[in-house]
Ligand SMILES: Cc1cc2nc3c(=O)[nH]c(=O)nc-3n(C[C@H](O)[C@H](O)[C@H](O)COP(=O)(O)OP(=O)(O)OC[C@H]3O[C@@H](n4cnc5c(N)ncnc54)[C@H](O)[C@@H]3O)c2cc1C
Ligand code: SF4
């Protein structure tokens with residue numbers, strides 16, 4: 001059967017979920033098609049805006065880096081003002097679901113990146129993070145307690161401390177370690193941060209935390225923990241943690257699954273639930289029918305099934321190469337849903353640099369758009385008028401290198417969602433008027 | 436038998452681990468990535484099976500969320516079949532996988548006696564010792580099966596015919612929901628046939644390791660469906676797990692059968708009725724005056740796995756005065772017969788706890804879901820009646836409050 005909707009969103013990563021919410025909030029009827037659930041669920045969950053410039057220098061204020069970005073960069077298309085506005089609206093929406101984000105700021109209140117430690121003992125600059133936590137206290141702390149949990153082998157407090165000490169800005173900190181006992185037997189496998197976080201959401205887990213975290217931070221300026229303080233958007237234990245430990249705390253970023261991303265995702269899903277956004281899970285969008293520059297039909301396919309959608313507008317938030325938004329076939333790079341060509345050198349050798357940590361062309365490959373995030377050809381002509389692109393599938397940036405992943409996804413997702421809703425509702429009104 | 440299952444696409448991203456309801460509540464399970472694609476490499480080297488394989492409930496959330504389309508649950512079920520072949524299966528699992536046969540064997544005994552026999556505390560303690568948890572919400576046998584009822588049900592004689600695959604739950608425990616379905620299809624201009632040749636879809640046998648029994652059922656059902664196709668009839672079902680079995684599982688596990696007998700698909704009955712309503716062939720617009728109805732809807736995992744959206748939810752929301760909201764609370768924890776098993780009962784209840792909470796907190800007095808065993812679990816954990824979306828459709832069209840008892 002064919003199904004009508006105002007806006008169809010493809011992808012359920014940070015960009016797709018944000019776009020779906022923004023569009024629904026504008027009053028559009030929204031459906032979301034996804035094949036897999038995107039990087040947000042496994043990510044660290046703090047929102048990187050812009051951590052490094054192209055030369056690899058760490059940026060104190062992320063917005064200071066915007067002016068030097070290339071014109072194709074999604075932030076250049078969105079502009080700093082719209083990016084700020086999108087992040088603000090996004091934050092306000094999440095807060096209504098019990099998940100509050102806080103933005104780093106310097107003494108004068110200007111935006112500032114915050115260095116967050118990882119369970120490998122490295123530091124990563126990020127911009128928005130869980131308001132219950134205080135990673136910003138790290139650089140000015142004198143005494144810091146690093147905790148780990150027995151049985152959770154990925155995180156070893158000794159190792160974290162040795163690594164962190166190598167950073168000049170942390171040189172003078174007096175680090176101590178504490179290994180908490182395992183809350184339950186390991187059975188067949190070692191524990192993960194996610195196991196511990198789920199446990200913390202149970203009544204028994206809450207009691208365990210209250211017992212073992214009690215007073216842990218007395219005499220310390222900050223307690224660092226693996227991400228184990230609950231896996232829900234508003235876990236009771238997270239609200240209590242600082243009070244129980246008697247010190248500010250921050251969770252270290254872990255390897256996937258990062259736990260904090262799950263919290264953020266569940267807050268977003270809660271928002272979409274209130275808006276009655278309907279999901280078509282486990283299905284792949286494709287086979288678009290384009291008439292006069294308008295996508296009039298789009299299929300979502302799963303095993304032995306094809307559903308035809310007739311949306312007013314579409315947001316394509318399909319991610320990069322790994323998520324399936326960009327496909328590589330025999331030296332040809334293509335946007336995967338609509339088959340839009342993506343410019344790439346003929347010689348595949350040129351796609352990547354010899355230095356694996358260097359700048360790779362392939363990570364910047366993606367869809368080229370106009371100022372409204374609609375796809376364009378090389379001469380800048382819009383190819384499909386009712387399709388808006390967002391997130392990792394956009395070209396012109398390398399999120400991993402510059403640390404801008406969720407930031408670009410959320411900003412462009414928000415903007416694309418608003419544009420898609422406005423256009424769909426406008427067209428529907430015009431059509432109703434014409435009839 | 437050749438099988439199109441490939442573990443090599445796994446990129447170890449852990450998305451499935453985040454979404455596996457069993458790993459969420461117990462570390463006794465190694466988890467989808469480890470037991471599925473990762474352990475498959477050891478299996479290929481003929482290493483001993485990891486015993487936590489038995490914890491996989493075949494709910495398919497791993498497959499729904501995997502970005503690389505790795506058939507994780509499929510890998511697990513194949514491994515389970517292999518284990519059963521090597522080491523045999525338990526009688527308890529046989530009983531749970533073959534509800535259809537017990538119903539047949541018990542057909543001559545009146546339901547009251549059957550149920551007294553099955554559901555009284557003494558039997559329940561014996562079943563408990565046998566491995567079926569005494570707290571588990573075992574459904575009661577209906578006095579007559581759906582197909583027995585259908586034979587005596589007066590349908591208008593209509594030119595267009597449609598095939599209804601009842602599935603064991605409706606056939607054996609909940610035939611009146613099947614009759615609601617027949618009623619609705621009659622209103623849409625279709626006379627319903629439900630051939631006696633249909634057997635269990637075989638999914639419970641896959642989930643419990645009875646591979647050969649599942650193949651037998653699949654062969655039988657595909658033959659019956661081929662006959663229906665020849666007569667130009669479309670087949671539908673109201674059960675998402677049966678639909679999944681025909682659309683995805685049989686072609687994946689038994690491709691030879693498809694080569695031999697053709698692809699036999701069951702359309703989603705709710706989707707079909709919605710289309711009829713869209714075309715104006717089912718009139719759901721001129722309903723009798725009646726009070727508004729709030730419903731909390733639970734999307735069965737096996738429906739979500741099929742990439743067809745939630746047509747049952749859409750159907751209910753097309754009805755004037757009905758407001759149905761999706762619970763979005765993940766798996767209910769029953770997974771067919773998983774939650775009945777003694778060593779899994781508490782795991783199932785813990786998995787379903789978020790859904791139960793939502794049912795309890797919802798202002799809706801009734802919840803709804805297409806899957807029969809989900810409904811049993813929802814009532815057990817949430818304390819409110821749970822009904823099929825088509826039962827809601829019929830009630831609103833007739834202007835009566837919906838029937839909430841299985842066999843009043
Ligand atoms: C392990 C990891 C950790 C990270 N941690 C952080 C962090 O802590 N902070 C941060 O800021 N950034 C982080 N990032 C980067 C960040 O996750 C991404 O840059 C950003 O979230 C991309 O979001 P997206 O929605 O554009 O794409 P994705 O998250 O890739 O989502 C794409 C979606 O589209 C779907 N899709 C693709 N093609 C189709 C199709 N044809 N039909 C239907 N659906 C389709 C996919 O299934 C998926 O749901 C991390 C990335 C990774 C991999
Ligand atoms: S089928 Fe369900 S229980 Fe089994 S691995 Fe997948 S998600 Fe986990």
Ligand code: SF4
Pocket residue numbers: 444445446447448449450451452467468471472500501502503504505507
């Ligand atoms: S989600 Fe898929 S690709 Fe990722 S770890 Fe699980 S099976 Fe592997």
